[in-house]
Amino acid sequence: MAHKFNVRNAGILDSPDRIRFLNPENNLDEIELSGEMVLADLGCGTGYFAIPASFRVKKVFALDIQQEMLEILRDKIKKDKISNIEPILSNESSIPLSDNSIDVLFMANVFHEIEDRDSILKEGKRILKSHGKLIIIDWKKAEMDFGPPVEERLNEREVILICKSNDFELYKQSYPGLYNYLLIFQKTVPGKEKKLAEKISSDKYFHEERKQHSDIDDLVKKTLEDRKKRRQQQLER
Numbered sequence: 035m036a037h038k039f040n041v042r043n044a045g046i047l048d049s050p051d052r053i054r055f056l057n058p059e060n061n062l063d064e065i066e067l068s069g070e071m072v073l074a075d076l077g078c079g080t081g082y083f084a085i086p087a088s089f090r091v092k093k094v095f096a097l098d099i100q101q102e103m104l105e106i107l108r109d110k111i112k113k114d115k116i117s118n119i120e121p122i123l124s125n126e127s128s129i130p131l132s133d134n135s136i137d138v139l140f141m142a143n144v145f146h147e148i149e150d151r152d153s154i155l156k157e158g159k160r161i162l163k164s165h166g167k168l169i170i171i172d173w174k175k176a177e178m179d180f181g182p183p184v185e186e187r188l189n190e191r192e193v194i195l196i197c198k199s200n201d202f203e204l205y206k207q208s209y210p211g212l213y214n215y216l217l218i219f220q221k222t223v224p225g226k227e228k229k230l231a232e233k234i235s236s237d238k239y240f241h242e243e244r245k246q247h248s249d250i251d252d253l254v255k256k257t258l259e260d261r262k263k264r265r266q267q268q269l270e271r
């Protein structure tokens with residue numbers, strides 16, 4: 035059985051230090067989100083991505099198989115008076131959402147934990163609208179002092195192959211975080227020209243030099259200010 039992130043470590047998911055290497059805003063910037071969209075965050079955990087995403091889209095379904103994670107998220111939603119996130123208890127191999135109801139299916143650091151990826155991708159195809167996008171952010175397959183053990187990780191090529199065999203075509207590949215990759219897929223539309231990946235998978239990106247923010251407090255402050263601005267814009271729309 036695939037190892038699941040333990041809810042007892044939920045604090046790690048919300049650690050301010052996490053913004054330094056996996057900034058949710060930078061990752062969400064990679065996806066073309068708009069105020070009309072419905073996003074499903076599968077394996078949402080405590081809402082590290084679901085909350086900032088809720089400032090950019092119409093509605094977020096936040097799904098997880100661990101009720102305790104959803105309880106933490108519910109407390110945050112209540113405290114911050116967020117009205118467009120709906121937490122839902124999900125199932126290991128199925129997604130309790132209606133057919134053709136979702137614009138974006140988002141999974142961050144979840145894909146490597148899923149037992150039956152083919153079933154989840156089949157479900158993804160069912161719930162996504164025809165233009166829908168599948169976003170997979172996951173750990174690079176490299177030895178690190180943190181994160182899941184290397185043998186449980188999948189590299190970009192493996193994920194692309196699994197998705198391809200389930201009729202998802204790679205649309206974009208990028209590296210907005212130091213230790214993670216971000217892949218965007220679209221449902222394969224038979225007969226239509228397939229879009230090419232923007233970048234070719236390569237381990238060299240792992241060694242790419244990245245501009246690092248040295249002062250984490252400034253970074254956290256800026257991220258929260260940006261988020262506040264987005265919420266304001268959303269309310270004014």
Ligand SMILES: C[S@@+](CC[C@H](N)C(=O)[O-])C[C@H]1O[C@@H](n2cnc3c(N)ncnc32)[C@H](O)[C@@H]1O
Pocket residue numbers: 038039047076077078079080081082083097098099100103124125126127141142143144147148149
């Ligand atoms: C490492 S946490 C990541 C949480 C969140 N996406 C984040 O980046 O902060 C992985 C989460 O995926 C959930 N999960 C694992 N397998 C799942 C599945 N088949 N369906 C839904 N959620 C799943 C786990 O319960 C856990 O909360």
